[in-house]
Amino acid sequence: MSSGATPDPYTDPLAFGQRLQILRTRRGLTRDQLGGLVGRSGSWVKSVETGRLGTPKLEVILRIAEVLRLRDLSDLTGDQSMRVDLFTGPxxxxxxxxxxxxxxxxxxxxxxxxxxxxxxxxxxxxxxxxxxxxxxxxxxxxxxxxxxxxxxxxxxxxxxxxxxxxxxxxxxxxxxxxxxxxxxxxxxxxxxxxxxxxxxxxxxxxDPHALGVAAWLAAQAHRDAGHSHFDAADAVNLRTLAFLEPLLPDASDEILAITGALTFEAGYTAARRGETGTAWRYWDQARAMAARLPADYYHPVTSFSHAIMGAHAVTIAVELHQGGESVRQAAAADAVTIPSRPRRARHRIEEARAYQLDGQPDVALATLAQAHEAAPETIKYNGFAKRIVLEEAESKAPARRRRASELAARIGVLAA
Incomplete structure (x- = not known):
């Protein structure tokens, strides 16, 4: 090639570490934050990004992809033959x-x-x-x-x-x-x-209820966009709570429910940040609001109710990476039946995350099978479920690998 020729941008493809640094920076995470979320140190992240350490094992790659909320695994690996949608369905x-x-x-x-x-x-x-x-x-x-x-x-x-x-x-x-x-x-x-x-x-x-529901969904959209959007999620959430709180003394069930749902969402975002005390404090406040609702009440949009608080506790513990606590909460939550099939399936996926976090991958796979039975379309479009299945499909235990592979085919990972 002559010295004046246009350089080929694909001659030297990005290494895994370079991709990791770009994606981490885009999400607004420090090395220490990313390391903590995947069970490693900030210095380990630096070593991977600078090339001192090679590409991690698949299970670690999938955990990184989960934290970074990647839509396609090839964004991280660079391997276009490994195109796997994670947090976006097909x-x-x-x-x-x-x-x-x-x-x-x-x-x-x-x-x-x-x-x-x-x-x-x-x-x-x-x-x-x-x-x-x-x-x-x-x-x-x-x-x-x-x-x-x-x-x-x-x-x-x-x-x-x-x-x-x-x-x-x-x-x-x-x-x-x-x-x-x-x-x-x-x-x-x-x-x-x-x-x-x-x-x-x-x-x-x-309409206060309409405002609360729209804010609840907007806060979720911001939070799911990544760590750098957590402040925006909180801004929408907390301002709406401040608007609704004066209505609570004489609130209807639906106003109380949407306020409780927003309160839990504030705790969910805090858990994603790793703020343990704040996350559980908001969960406690939301549980107190749920206790004021009729026993059979179920909010049609947010699912806020007596029944959902156990499921919410599992989510908080999982997001805080508290393996033992998340399993304990999962056992407690199983005593209550969630009436919504997709929400019940979502809860099973959260339980599966808890069991895998606690080192019980076989129970995690069995729980994902329950999620598939409740609502196949929920698990099909859930990135956490896909991550667990893909990770266990690489297990060294033949029986577990076979179960994970069968579940991957059932939920449509191979068609994604």
Whole structure:
């Protein structure tokens, strides 16, 4: 090549350590923070990044990918033959039709808007269908396009300020349901459009419950975007809590539930930061709010209830990397049945994380099988479940390796 030729950017591909440093920096983590989250030291991370240590074993790579919330494992390994979606699913077949409804910008009156009462009844049915269906994404994905279009039309065709505010409250909840569908799908921009539109519609509604739900989902979107977005998650969360707290003395069940859900979310973010005392303090506050609710109450959006607090305790312990405590909480939580199939499957995945953290990989795989039985579409799009299965598929124990491989085929890892 002549000295004036354009250099080939792929002649010297990035080493694993270089990729790790770039991805770590992008997530806003120090070496000590990343090391602590994967069970290593900051000096170990430095040695890997500078090339003094070689590429770690697969189980460590998967833990790093989990902490960095990578969408594709090849971003870290550089091996394009190893393209594995981790925290984004392969894309649901109904995603294009839902996306088309979200992206549409109708200015003409092409459909007659239904009454808000009718839309509310359809929403209640959609939430019930989501909680009861093992293929919940398929079910709500079929309902969402018309719900989105009808809710938008109801806002546009409202005849008074009160009607418009009520219509915005319904539209905000439709976007909340939509966010459940688009989460972990291969379209991050769509997720953020839905979250932001939900916040705008909730603000226009001036309805405290709608504002709380939209903030709850926005805080999750910020937190899932990575460590550098945790402050944004807290800002949305804590400001909304400050807005709702004056309403608590005479609060309805739904206001109490959304306040409790937001309180737990603050603890969840604290746990992701490694702030043990703060995380458990928020969990205690949320449990006290749950205790004020009727025993059979179950919030349709957040799942906040008596039943969910045990599952939340498992999540806090797992995020704090407290292996023994997470298993203890998992044993306690099993005494209560979560009525929602996808939420029950999510809890089983959190339990599996607890068992693997505690050095019980066979129990972790058995628990993931229970998650698959409860709601196959939940485990299919869950990166933590995929990480455990991929790691155990490399186990030195033949029986465990076989079980993990069979589960990988069942949840669709091989098709991702």
């Amino acid at each position: 894309g649901h077949p109904r995603l294009p039709s839902v996306k088309a409804a979200v992206d549409a910008f109708p200015l003409t009156r092409t459909r007659e808007a239904p009454p808000t009462a009718h839309l509310n009844a359809r929403l209640r049915g959609a939430w019930q269908a989501r909680h009861s269906a093992p293929n919940h994404r398929d079910v709500i994905g079929a309902l969402l396009p018309d719900l989105i279009r009808d809710a938008q039309a109801t806002v546009r065709q409202a005849n008074s300020g009160a009607e418009r505010r009520a219509a915005h409250a319904v539209l905000a909840e439709v976007y909340s349901l939509t966010q459940f569908f688009v989460a972990y799908q291969p379209d991050a921009a769509l997720l953020w459009r839905v979250a932001e539109r939900g916040l705008v519609a909730a603000q226009e509604s001036e």
